[in-house]
Amino acid sequence: MNSTLLVNIFRFILLLAIQIIIFNNMNFLGYISPFPYILFIILYPVNGNKSGLVAASFLLGIIMDLFSNSGGTHATACLVLAYFRPSIFKFAFGLSYEYQTIKLNDVLTPQRFSFILLSVVIHHFTLFLLEAFQLSFILDTLITTLLSTVFTIIICIIIIYLIKPNKR
Amino acid sequence: MQQIFNFIFxxxxxxxxxxxxxxxxxxxIQSHSFHRSKIISSANFLSGGVYERVNNLHEYLNLKTQNEALALENAKLKSLLFNRKDTTVVKKLDSLKGVKPEDIVVSKVIHxxxxxYENYLTLNSGEIDGVKPDMGxxxxxxxxxxIENTSPKYSTVISILNKRTQINAKIKKSNHFGSLNWNGKSTxxxxxxxxxxxxxxxxxxTIVTGGQSVIFPENINIGTIAKIYRDKQTNFYTLDVRLFNDMTNLGHVYIIKRKDREEIINLEKREKDE
Structure with a gap:
């Protein structure tokens, strides 16, 4: 229990740091930027404390807002993702979610991929919708969501493979 | 009572x-609706400090281009100095206060x-250097x-690439003025x-800043006209203005302190009250 808590705190700080220092400065084609910091929410233990996740996600988002001058858009997007995470689990993994034996930090299977995809899409769509804050920009919002999702997922999968705990 | 607690748990x-x-x-919603009311901004000890560290590292990589830009600017100023029409006439200072109407603070963009759609910059000078909100x-x-928000050591700038900016601007040769804003498409x-x-x-x-603004002095360069749209219904033009500045690559900037700004604002306020 204690070690998972420590791992999560460490992950929280590390992901925020690389997001702010490296990925916030990445602007592919001028407007596509990846947000791999949401890996914290994705990789949070399945049977962990739900209220803890919601509170931590809010904190994560508000720190991102602090650094990118975006009001409360990151906080809202992270909260929405954290709250709907159990439903996405149920959708992606079906029955095995009930047994709570899922490990995300592992080889990529279709279920794991669909879970990550759904999470990223939900987060990015909320984020870009609130960032534009105007329905006349809806087409731009959808395009940015689509392109950034692809970018974020690629980087997320690379990070997961890099930090995958060694079994042997 | 028990049921209420049960419900909450x-x-x-x-x-x-x-x-x-x-x-x-x-x-x-608050950050989108009101002018200068952002609670969460990067003008603070934590993010300002982190950005300054990162920028210090990053700065070494483009020292050369920065030097070239400074040398160019120096050359431009020198040519102005040497080509003054009448070198004996020195522009008079405001002898009453003993200061020029405009003062300039040098600062650096750290983020x-x-x-x-709503872009902001962070600068590494703040209230200690005399920076206040609404300076150009x-x-x-x-x-x-x-300038939008300030902290003792840092300040945030609402960029011209922001849907919420509105700046008074005019055609350089004819003094017709309009307002400058951004549609969120191209930088x-x-x-x-x-x-x-x-x-x-x-x-x-060429488009320059207009004289109506109390934020910018008159005749500061903005850009050149790139495209003209004629609106059928109204009697107004809409223009695409190509910026002189590359907003994606900013190093040192100047903050303009206008000494007579408060006087103008007070005067206009008095006019409105009457």
Missing amino acids: KNSNRILFLLLLGISLALT NSYNV VINDLGIVGI GYVQLTDLPRLALIKIGD
Whole structure:
């Protein structure tokens, strides 16, 4: 229990740091930027404390807002993702979610991929919708969501493979 | 009473979510609706400090281009100095106060964003250097933005690449003015709206800041006309203005302190009250 808590705190700080220092400065084609910091929410233990996740996600988002001058858009997007995470689990993994034996930090299977995809899409769509804050920009919002999702997922999968705990 | 507690315990997760969602949505809506009222901004000890460290490292990589830009600017100033029409006439200072009407603070951009609809910069000078909200920010090529929030050591700038900026601008040769804003599409272009149809304009004309603004001095470069749209219904032009500045690559900037700004604002306020 204690070690998972420590791992999560460490992950929280590390992901925020690389997001702010490296990925916030990445602007592919001028407007596509990846947000791999949401890996914290994705990789949070399945049977962990739900209220803890919601509170931590809010904190994560508000720190991102602090650094990118975006009001409360990151906080809202992270909260929405954290709250709907159990439903996405149920959708992606079906029955095995009930047994709570899922490990995300592992080889990529279709279920794991669909879970990550759904999470990223939900987060990015909320984020870009609130960032534009105007329905006349809806087409731009959808395009940015689509392109950034692809970018974020690629980087997320690379990070997961890099930090995958060694079994042997 | 027991039931109320039971209800709260049962739904604690949902209640926490709704509470935090309310807070974050309120912050979002507030940041989109009101001018200069942002609670969460990067003008603070934590993010300002982190950005300054990162920028210090990053700066070494483009020392050369910065030096070239400074040398160019020096050459331009030298040529102005040598080619003055009458070198015996020195412009008079305001002898009453003993100071010029405008004062300039040199500052450095430590964080720059240009990929969202509402872009902000962070500068490494703040209240200690005398920076206050609503001061203009320029560099040697043209305007950059307006100071929005300040902390003792840092300040945030609302960039001209922001849907919420409105700056008074005019055609350099004819004094017809309009307001400058951004449609959120390209980082190289801003839009000049409400320009009267009477103005004689053509592609390539220079746009400068207008005299109506109390933030910027008159005749600071903005850009050149790139495209002209004629609105059928109204008597106004909308122009695409190509910026002189590359907003994606900013180093040192100048903050303009106008000494007579408060006087003008007070005067206009008195006029309105009467």
